[in-house]
Amino acid sequence: SLQGVKTYNVYAVLHYGKHWAKLPTIRNCRVADYGRRYSLAIQEPSSVLTIAVMGEPDKYLGLARVRVSSLPRNQWSESTQPLYVHTNYSGRIKKRGFMDLAFYFECPGLRKMLKRYIMPPNRPRHYFEPLGKFELDLLRFHHEAVSAHLARQNPPIMELASVPMLFNPEITFDLGMAKANAKRLIDAFENVMTIYGFLLAACTWKSIPRGLLVNFGLVWAIVYPIWVLYLSLGLMLGLFLQGYLRHLWGPGKVLEMDAEALGGVYDRTQAEELEEQNPNYSGPLSTLKAKYQELEQKGLTVSNIIGKMAAVVEKINNIFTFSDPTISTIMACGVALLLLWCVFLPIKPLLVIAGLYLMRHPRFRDPIPPPPVNLITRLPTRSDQLPPPNPKDR
DSSP states (O other), rough: OOOOOOOOEEEEEETTEEEEOOOOOOOESSSSSOOOOOOOOOOOOOOOEEEEEEEEETTTEEEEEEEEGGBBTTSEEEEEEEEEEEOTSSSSEEEEEEEEEEEEEEEOOOHHHHHHHHHHOOOHHHHSSSHHHHHHHHHHHHHHHHHHHHHTTSSOOOHHHHHHHHTTTTTTTOOOHHHHHHHHHHHTTHHHHHHHHHHHHHHSSSSSSHHHHHHHHHHHHHHHHHHHHHHHEEEEEEEHHHEEEHHHHHHOOOOOOSGGHHHHHOOOOHHHHHHHOTTTTTTTHHHHHHHHHHHHHHHHHHHHHHHHHHHHHHHHHHHTTTTHHHHHHHHHHHHHHHHHHHHOOOHHHHHHHHHHTTTTTGGGSSSSHHHHHHHTTOOGGGGGGSOOOOGGGG
């Protein structure tokens, strides 16, 4: 369902891995009902399904991304995804409408799923011969070649649809994505700032019970340091239990595209009228990008660093929120086994084994990451929910 006065000739494009599909055009409508069902073979559970909605002749109406691993297994799940596009005059985004979707993630067996999760997400050659700077620069031209190839197919998928679906913020610099990465980093450290505020309030003794509790905990940690480990593991198990209960009794809806990271939805009628009058306007950023390519590359580097830092903290937070139930369950079982080891068995052998593993000779080091790293790599982040920039802004 589309918002606004005009009616459009609407069609949708689906993208998953190497598969592309274009749905037929429905003419002169505000509500397009397809009622079609597509089946896809899932090779990687942490992959993303992208669905874009277009309006003929050249109108981009938004897209939605859905991470497969976040879907409930062997049951239907319905989702209403908003359609967002960037505004050229405000720097924020506006809502074009909604898209109703239904998913059924069929998982044949838990054993195959666990085996897929502990395997590296990339081929072994990727770890033995990682991509250099030159190869990463070629990826941008590779996306352009893919878009040009899709435009020559029958039925053709125009670049206006394929470019935002293939957009990668780690390859192409965008000021809105850089701001979104900065906001992701700030939001990711929100829990850390909450703990800091708690300790700061205890140091100021604004609350006498809080101050006594913190001082008692400090003395207890110094006298019995082993209890710090016990309490930390117990707290982690409590967070796992809290996240599991929220996941079990919560609404269980699919994550929507994140509008707040890009400044929120912009509903100013005047800006929309200006954009309708001059849809090709792309603001002063287009000339700046052409003149300052070196500055753009530096900005891309800074944006990627901030995005990776935010992704690390987001993945740690998502372990306890059961955004990916399989990984969270495996992690919870691992923490429980570690707690039992520390309580009933001596901890020194465990520390010796961990230390020798970390300090092992390079001959015994394998470029392929171990299973725990593969699990953490597959955790979802907010980068999947960031709406890409409009194709005309590129």
